[in-house]
Amino acid sequence: MYETNMHEDVRQPHVWIDGELVAWDDATVHILSLGWSTISGLFESMRCYWNDDQQQLYAWQLPDHYKRFIKSQKMVRSEPGFTAEQLTHAAVELLRANNAKESQGLRCYCYHKDVTWFGANPGEAVSTYMQSVPAKSMMGANKVVAACISNWKRLSDNSMSPRIKCFSNYQNSRMAWLDAKMNGYDHAILLNENGYAAEGAFMCLCMVRDGVLITPDISSGILESCTRRAVLQVASEALGITVVERPVNRSEMYMCDELFFCGTGAEIMPVGSVDKHEIGDGVIGPVSQKIYDTFCDLMFGRDERYPEWRIPIY
Numbered sequence: 001m002y003e004t005n006m007h008e009d010v011r012q013p014h015v016w017i018d019g020e021l022v023a024w025d026d027a028t029v030h031i032l033s034l035g036w037s038t039i040s041g042l043f044e045s046m047r048c049y050w051n052d053d054q055q056q057l058y059a060w061q062l063p064d065h066y067k068r069f070i071k072s073q074k075m076v077r078s079e080p081g082f083t084a085e086q087l088t089h090a091a092v093e094l095l096r097a098n099n100a101k102e103s104q105g106l107r108c109y110c111y112h113k114d115v116t117w118f119g120a121n122p123g124e125a126v127s128t129y130m131q132s133v134p135a136k137s138m139m140g141a142n143k144v145v146a147a148c149i150s151n152w153k154r155l156s157d158n159s160m161s162p163r164i165k166c167f168s169n170y171q172n173s174r175m176a177w178l179d180a181k182m183n184g185y186d187h188a189i190l191l192n193e194n195g196y197a198a199e200g201a202f203m204c205l206c207m208v209r210d211g212v213l214i215t216p217d218i219s220s221g222i223l224e225s226c227t228r229r230a231v232l233q234v235a236s237e238a239l240g241i242t243v244v245e246r247p248v249n250r251s252e253m254y255m256c257d258e259l260f261f262c263g264t265g266a267e268i269m270p271v272g273s274v275d276k277h278e279i280g281d282g283v284i285g286p287v288s289q290k291i292y293d294t295f296c297d298l299m300f301g302r303d304e305r306y307p308e309w310r311i312p313i314y
Contacts, residue, residue: 041111048104105135144272145186150176154190154198173201192221203263258285
């Protein structure tokens with residue numbers, strides 16, 4: 001989830017729809033296209049970071065996100081309308097057309113616009129659209145959040161695969177997040193059907209014990225996150241941190257030295273407590289701080305390593 005002020009006008013000059021740039025006010029969908037058509041609807045959320053010193057906007061990990069987008073479409077037996085390369089090119093075209101000069105949230109959606117009952121047949125084509133909106137980055141704020149273990153369980157791979165980034169799956173995270181907010185917490189952590197940690201609502205989870213970075217493995221009911229994969233790669237390659245992917249249980253999170261969420265919307269988000277158990281000293285820990293600072297520089301183009309993750313827009 002991006003941090004945007006919904007009371008402000010976030011309209012942009014253009015929206016991209018099925019290969020064409022369309023004026024914002026003309027980007028409409030008939031009301032009868034809503035409802036059943038979105039059961040198999042999919043989306044990807046991405047970020048773009050504005051470097052004021054360089055007067056440059058960097059689109060972050062677009063190809064990785066669009067490759068997952070195509071895989072999700074194939075998983076729900078839809079016929080992709082565009083390749084990952086075409087969608088990457090379209091995103092750059094849209095951002096340039098909107099003349100974006102501040103950090104942006106970029107979202108790509110697809111759905112079966114002509115379906116009016118239950119869902120699409122296998123192999124039916126989808127309609128694809130993309131939008132960009134101003135989205136403030138929280139990187140650099142060092143904000144620490146309070147989390148709780150949710151009573152809602154993470155959906156399982158044998159019910160609705162968490163590997164698919166679809167509208168329907170996100171009700172699972174939304175219910176957990178709503179409960180957390182109503183009970184005075186910032187965010188929620190969902191356990192899987194076996195009682196192990198899966199991920200935070202809308203984001204992945206990493207913890208640190210004795211200097212080792214540990215994260216639930218991909219069989220724990222997680223979205224195979226682009227940000228998570230980048231965090232593990234940077235931690236191991238660039239920072240020399242030992243990385244372990246394995247099941248994580250509830251009490252281990254209470255006893256760990258450091259904990260943080262990661263994801264497109266969350267970016268790198270340190271956790272200060274879980275169920276009111278203080279994590280470490282309740283502030284961002286030294287290992288998390290190294291990862292946090294490195295990603296802050298990578299995302300904004302101040303660190304030139306991993307150029308494949310950044311596309312300069314101008």
